[in-house]
Amino acid sequence: MNILEFTTLIWLGSLVAGFLGSLTGLGGGVVIVPLLTLAFGVDIRYAIGASLVSVIATSSGAAAAYVREGFSNIRIGMFLEIATTLGALVGAALSSTLSTQILAVIFGAVLVYSAFLSGRRREEDHRIDKPDPWATLLKLDASYPTRDGKVQYHVRGIPGGFSLMFVAGTLSGLLGIGSGAVKVLAMDQAMRLPFKVSTTTSNFMIGVTAAAGAGVYLSRGYIDPGLAMPVVLGVLIGSLLGARILFGTKTRLLRIIFALVILALGIEMIYNGLAGKL
Amino acid sequence: MVRKSTDWTDGRLEKIVGRILQIGVIAAASVVLLGGILYLGRYGSVSPHYDVFHGEPANLRSVSGVMKSVLSFHARGLIQLGVLLLIATPIARVVFSIIAFALQRDRTYILVTLIVLGVLTYSLFGGGL
Numbered sequence: 001m002n003i004l005e006f007t008t009l010i011w012l013g014s015l016v017a018g019f020l021g022s023l024t025g026l027g028g029g030v031v032i033v034p035l036l037t038l039a040f041g042v043d044i045r046y047a048i049g050a051s052l053v054s055v056i057a058t059s060s061g062a063a064a065a066y067v068r069e070g071f072s073n074i075r076i077g078m079f080l081e082i083a084t085t086l087g088a089l090v091g092a093a094l095s096s097t098l099s100t101q102i103l104a105v106i107f108g109a110v111l112v113y114s115a116f117l118s119g120r121r122r123e124e125d126h127r128i129d130k131p132d133p134w135a136t137l138l139k140l141d142a143s144y145p146t147r148d149g150k151v152q153y154h155v156r157g158i159p160g161g162f163s164l165m166f167v168a169g170t171l172s173g174l175l176g177i178g179s180g181a182v183k184v185l186a187m188d189q190a191m192r193l194p195f196k197v198s199t200t201t202s203n204f205m206i207g208v209t210a211a212a213g214a215g216v217y218l219s220r221g222y223i224d225p226g227l228a229m230p231v232v233l234g235v236l237i238g239s240l241l242g243a244r245i246l247f248g249t250k251t252r253l254l255r256i257i258f259a260l261v262i263l264a265l266g267i268e269m270i271y272n273g274l275a276g277k278l
Numbered sequence: 279m280v281r282k283s284t285d286w287t288d289g290r291l292e293k294i295v296g297r298i299l300q301i302g303v304i305a306a307a308s309v310v311l312l313g314g315i316l317y318l319g320r321y322g323s324v325s326p327h328y329d330v331f332h333g334e335p336a337n338l339r340s341v342s343g344v345m346k347s348v349l350s351f352h353a354r355g356l357i358q359l360g361v362l363l364l365i366a367t368p369i370a371r372v373v374f375s376i377i378a379f380a381l382q383r384d385r386t387y388i389l390v391t392l393i394v395l396g397v398l399t400y401s402l403f404g405g406g407l
Contacts, residue, residue, distance in 0.1 A: 001325065001326070002322060002323050002324060002325055002326075003318065003321050003322050003323070003324050003325070003326050004318055004322035004323065006326045007314075007318060007322075036328075040328070041328070041329045042328040042329065043328060043329060043330060043331040045331050046328050046331060053361050053364060053365075056364050056365060056367065056368060057303060057306070057307070057364055059368075060299040060300075060302060060303045060364075060367050060368060061299070061300075061303045063295075063296070063299050066296075070289060070292060072292070074291065074292060074295070074375065075387060078372075078375060078387060078390050078391055078394060079390055081372075081394045082390060082393050082394055082397075085394055085397040085398060085401075086397055088401075089397060089400070089401055092401075137386075138386065138390075139384075139386070139387075207299070207367065207368040207371075208368040208369075208371070208372060208394065208398070210368075211365045211366075211367075211368040211369060211398060211401075211402075212397055212398055212401045213401070214361075214364075214365050214401075215365060215398065215401030215402035215403075216401050218339060218340075218361070218362075218365070218402075219339050219340060220333070220339070221333030221334035221335075221338070221339050222333070222334070223334065223338075223358070223361060224328070224334060224338075225313065225317070225338065225353075225354040225355075225357035225358045225361065226317060226321070226326070226354065226357070227328060228310075228357065228358075228361055229310050229313065229314040229317065229357045229360075230314070232307070232310055232360075232361070232364070233307060233310060233311060233314065236303070236307055
């Protein structure tokens with residue numbers, strides 16, 4: 001296989017990953033590293049570098065559409081980005097000290113967890129009416145547009161959410177993923193944000209978090225242009241196509257299938273990591 | 279909530295942020311594509327070696343190195359410039375937010391945003407822990 005064929009295949013794989021990731025809302029970034037390492041035999045460090053760059057592209061591409069609709073909360077995003085960017089620096093630092101086997105096992109565990117999370121039903125309940133002192137101080141309470149006009153919401157659980165965000169940032173920097181699953185968890189469960197707000201704000205933050213990790217990866221020489229090129233262009237185009245048909249399409253079955261794919265990839269990553277094959 | 283400046287509402291801020299992100303991504307993707315076409319034209323028939331990790335050469339690891347590489351019209355350097363533009367896009371958003379919060383006279387968020395920008399700058403200029 002020469003570079004032209006290799007690049008074309010990786011571009012196609014990334015295109016499908018980005019498309020399914022954005023269509024199902026599970027994110028295409030998580031399957032890029034398993035795709036590159038398991039199917040193409042790429043060293044996991046190069047794979048993580050390329051994946052992290054593609055994560056910035058999809059986050060910024062999608063956020064451009066989201067922020068204009070007024071769902072994302074810029075203040076919450078900015079405040080939590082302190083936690084995620086610091087986490088990303090720690091994660092990127094850890095990635096150069098951990099062996100590729102350990103990286104593969106952690107990656108697999110995160111994939112299994114993401115698959116499990118996506119199978120759970122998100123229930124919008126326990127909305128709070130009383131303002132939290134932290135939220136008031138940081139001006140985090142806001143409103144978002146619905147069919148019945150603007151709805152006000154309050155935020156709580158700031159210290160818990162902030163800590164979870166540090167973990168999300170660390171995973172992002174360590175594994176080259178957006179870790180949207182952990183971010184949404186922190187904002188849904190700990191801080192009780194409305195879904196639309198947590199999903200879009202989380203997506204919005206992913207780019208900044210990934211940029212913090214990518215800076216470190218670049219200076220370590222983990223980002224190979226020949227590999228990053230097809231991955232970035234594939235994932236970006238795929239996710240933009242996926243976002244176009246997101247509204248109004250029944251994606252439940254597709255979501256289950258994609259979650260099962262992620263689960264299988266997770267198990268394979270753990271197996272290969274333990275067997276020392278990666 | 280009372281805003282000191284009604285011209286700089288969060289809604290308007292968000293629209294501009296959306297535009298910055300869009301322009302950044304389009305610019306970065308175009309540079310990556312251009313570099314990619316050159317790269318495939320020059321090296322398309324060579325075999326790839328990604329199974330063993332060597333790390334990238336020094337001129338693809340830093341902002342200044344990439345700039346030099348682009349000036350000598352290296353295809354890989356051009357792709358890496360696109361990657362740098364991509365990394366710069368969220369950073370540009372953060373820089374714009376500082377200006378916007380300053381116009382809103384929101385001291386808390388000027389500070390919050392400066393911290394985020396500090397971490398990003400530290401990372402991009404070869405910081406590590």
